[in-house]
Each structure stands twice: as C-alpha cells, then as structure tokens.
Amino acid sequence: MPEKSQPPLRGGRARQADVARIAGVSQTTVSLVLGGNRQGVVIQEATQARVREAAKALGYVPDPAARRLATSQNNLLGVFSFTATFPTAMEHSYYPFLVGIEQEAAEQGYDLVLFTGSSAGGAGARRQALDRVRLADGCLILGRHLPATQLHQLIEDGFPVVHIGRSAEPDVPWVGADYVAATAEVVRHLAELGHRTILLVREDDEALPSSDRELGFRTGLAAAGLRRQPKAVFRTATPESDITADWVRAKIASGITAIVAEETDSGAVWRALVKALDEAGLRAPHDVSIALLGSPPADLAGDRIPTGFDIPRADLGAAAVRMLAAQLSGIDRPQPLVHCEFRLGMTTGVPAKADNTPAH
Template identity: 30%
Template sequence: MATLRDVAARAGVSAMTVSNVINGRTGKVSEPTIARVREAIAALGYVPSAAARSLAVSSSRILALVYEAVPGRPALESPYESMFVGVCEQAARAQGYALMLCGASKAEDTVAQMRSWNVAGAIVMATTRMLPGEFLERSGVPAVFIDAYQEAEGVSQVNVGDAVGARMAGERLGTAGHRRVAFVGPTVDIPGVVRERLRGLREGLAVYGGGIAREDVLLSEVDFDEGAGVASRIVERDPVVTAVFASGDVLALGVVAGLRKAGRRVPEDVSVVGFDGLDLARYLEPPLTTVRQPIRDKATTAVDFLLDELRDGDGTPRQTVLPVAWQEGGTLGPAPI
C-alpha cells in the first residue's frame, strides 16, 4: 500500500507539501506542484487517512509539544527541557494558541493522543527518537522538529550549532594544554545531538594534537547523580585524562561533584566543560565553564515556524541553525604538568 512518503518521493516534494495538497492548504503551492502531487496520488493509488484529513480540516488552536516519556521519571525534569517548554508555552499563548504536553513512548499512542485533542500542529523534541517522516505520515499535521539529525531533510527544524560549540570547547581545551580528554554523554550510536558534540570536540582537540580514545567515551544519561558516578571512572584514568567534556550542564555539574568527592580539585587536577549554558551553571563555585545554547530563541523560533506553516500552508520546510557562544567560568584551567 502506497504511503504519503511514497507520493512525496514520486512527486519530488516534501511530505508536508503532499499533506497540504490533500487537505486543501494550497495557498502558496504552485499549480505545477499541485498537479505533480495529484498525478503521483493517482499513479500510486494512494488513499489518504480519513482520520488525518479530518484532523487537518477541523483542527483546534492547540499545539502539541511532543517529548520522550520515560517510565518512572517525571516529565520534562531537566532544567533545559523545563525552560524550553515554558518559553514555547509563552510564545504560543501570545499568538492565541494553547500548548498541550504529549508524552511519547509509542508512535501510535502519541498520534492517538494528538488526534483525540484535534491539535493543529506539533513541536517534536528529538529526545523522542521518532523519525520525522514517520511522525508526519502518522499525524497528518504540520510539525517542527527540534535538534533533529535523523531523516531531517525536507522537514521544518530548529537546531543549534552542536558540533561548532563542541569544537570551540575542544580548541579551548587544546589551548590550555589538554591532550587526552574524556567525553561523557548518552549514546553516540545514532545520529543526533550527542554524536555531533562528540564529533566537534574531536575536531577541536585535533587542531592541537589531542584526541579522545574509545575507552574515554563514557556513556551516561544527562543526570546529576549519574555524572557523579562517572567521576570514579575518570579518576581511574588519572593522570592520563586531564579534562572532561560533558554533553550537558547537569551532567557536568555531577562530574564536578564526583571528582571533588574523590579528592580531585577542579580545575587544578581535572578541568570540566559543559554544554547548555543553563542558569544553574552559575551556582557552582567557581561557575561552570560551558557552551551556551540559545534555549529561548530555539523555543520561540520553533513556535514561529509552526504558526507560519499553519498560516501559509505552502509546505516549504523552514530550517535554521542557531549560533552558540562560549560561556567563561572557572572549571577550565591549564593541564597539570
């Protein structure tokens, strides 16, 4: 049976353009494009989902914020997620929309929840690990994907300079004389934010002849307690490993706490650098050295992109990569002699 993505591939357009043509949102879709889509639908015998069409035609003024629901863990407990969602809610409310939190564990359950509320569109966080194409086909509504690196071409997305920021950190570490650095973060086996940050860090260190050995890539969820636990593994590599880059600030703060508990001074014995630029990074003494990402801009841009799509309905993907910045602190020092 033909799918919406099959139609898009045959017509040479995005899946969202096909959805817009099917649902009559053709305000900015050219006549030749409309004709190609309809020809592809006829040739493939594609039958649109009645539920998805009903949703698109009579949608509410509700936007879904789709995030990963982890059994046994509170929703959106990390400071980054909480801030992102809070700013999205403010931006949506300012435009007359309500934001509905939609925890994702299974794709079919998530789509069913969205349909039951007849949402107008969705902002999908990459932590759901839901492929953009699959989500668009199942939901039938416009969507903007956050930090998406899997199947991200042809869909609306808002990313930040993950590799650029991590490269910046690698170069700063290299300038300070660090040649063997440990990387701490979640899995790097799939395309995504963590893999990009590891890649950028390696590139930055390589400029100064440094690097990251395979055994120095330490897997850990972005959690304070897990970061503290990883510190013991870093101490085992002392004095070969002289610095740590953590893929998130909360994780970096945990690493600092664990190192200090083990009797290591930060940054005199081991330097630590994070990524996020959260306000809580300033609560550490000395403050955490980190790469700051524009969380507020990321959230408002995502809402703007989604509302533009709802207004225009032209199916044109809206994509951007927001810049990051170095945030000086006191946890990066010269490599021990």
C-alpha cells in the same frame, strides 16, 4: 410558516449572520469587512464602519472551527508532547521551551493549543492521540518517544510539524541546538589557554546529542591544529564506577590537562568527574581544567560555574515557532540550528605544567 426574524444571537454566540442583520448587510459583506477582504471587493467606508460597529456590539468572534473548515487555517499552533507538558516534577518539564514558544507565538499572532493527556489518555476512552493536532494549523512536538507511524502520516498529509530537538526520524522537520559548534568552541577555548591534550568523556550510547558533541570535539581539535590523539574520547556506561580519583590521577599523569564532559539528563558523567576530582584532592582549574558540554544539573547549581555552554531552550522554542510559521506561509525552512551560548566558568585555566604559548 417560515420565521424570518430570529433572536439576535442564539446559543450565546454571535455569528456573521447576526452581525449582518444588525448592520443591514449580507453575511458576505460581513465576512469581507471582518476578514481581510483580500479579493479587493469594493465596500463603502460607511458600510464597513456599520459592520464593525455591529460586530463589536455583539462581541463577535469568528469561530475557529468554521474558519478552519472554510480556509484550512485558524490561528492556532498545537503543542504536543507525548508526556505531560507540565509534570509535577518541575525539573523535567518543558517549561523552558514554553517560555520561548509563548513569546514567539504571540509575536507571530498565534495562540497555542496544548493537547493534553497525550500519554495515558486520561479518560477511559482511548483517543487517537496525535491526530487531534489537526485542529490547529500546525504543531510543535516535544519529547523523544513519538509515535513514528502517526507522525509520518501527518507529515505525508502535508500537515506542518516541527519537532523540538534534533530528530532521528527521517523527514521530520526539527530545530535543535548546535552542539557541534558549541562543543568546538569549548575546545577552542581550551586550546587557546594552551591545552594540548584534551579528553572527552561521554556516555556509551548512540544518541544524537552525544555523537554531535563528539563530532564537535573532533572538529574543535582539528581546528585548533591539535593532531589526532588516539585516546581522546573516553566512553563509559557506568560513570560512577569508572570515573574515580585514581582514574583522574592516571589521566593527568598521562599528560591530559583538560577534561570535557558530556551533559546528559542525569548529569552522571559530570557528577562523577567532580566527585572524583574532589576525592583525589585535585582542584580545577589548578590541577586540571574541566568543562561541561551543557548546563549543570540543578542540584549542583550552587557549585562554581563550570565552563561550557548553555542550551538556549527558550530560543529553541521560539525558533521552532518561527520555523512552523515559515512552513505555514510556504516559505522554506530557515536554519534549524540554534546557537548555544559559550559559558566562561571558573573551571578552566591555563594548563598546570604545560607551556603557556597561545595556540597557533
């Protein structure tokens, strides 16, 4: 015997069919009224009202999984990081990115799915980490160490993905900070102050952020009309031992009036530089101007603000969301580079014994 009249809502949740029954229409009509009805099916105002009323009364909310299955899209953006998104040590977290991501996602009408336990796979059961993101419409990827194979599989399948931070992997869409332009601007600032011999100190690895800064450095020098200097870049793998008081004195003696330091995770270069200056009894900007290509490490936050630039992490997050949203609407990728704000600190000034004529 077929039972036709089921209870208003089973399993707790109302479905379109429930709404339909109450409103006295078909499930199709409910879908039409509640979904956009972009196919332009004509439905009386009165009927629509009944449907909406019933939906509200039942607290109807579309099932994202079903929607996704039917349309291949829900309103969810994934956020995937290979390490925990919220580690106990706050400093290393992706929090600053999340600020921007959340805001922009809200703006664009998306909710966020945080895929957890991506690193270790908390529960005993091994979960095919990255693949889970396919639940969402698209996904933001945070962090450096990615499973390249899985990632490319996703992209190949046409799943929208944006990596936050310039990606070395080919074919991976990304948004990153414009270190080149930002560094060039710092150099320009120094050149305008009258510096003619500027040194870049960077760590000795081939990371993209490092080489971008060096490129920006050279760009800045060229733009300022400063001729190619032979030893304009100093590389070190061990800043603590290489950058000493003596080293600084020697550099200054050799005619250098400004030193630009790369920012790294540890802030080792900057830290060593500051310490060396201190030990040499030298003051910036009086004896030498120094600048930092990024933000100072947290523990040095109390010091005088160094000239340099700030990496707009929240903006990066927002830009990533925008880019992902663009991908989702089939629009072509917007500019993936985010501008770094120049930070005029207190560590740069006119060169000590150089002529003060503005450049050019």
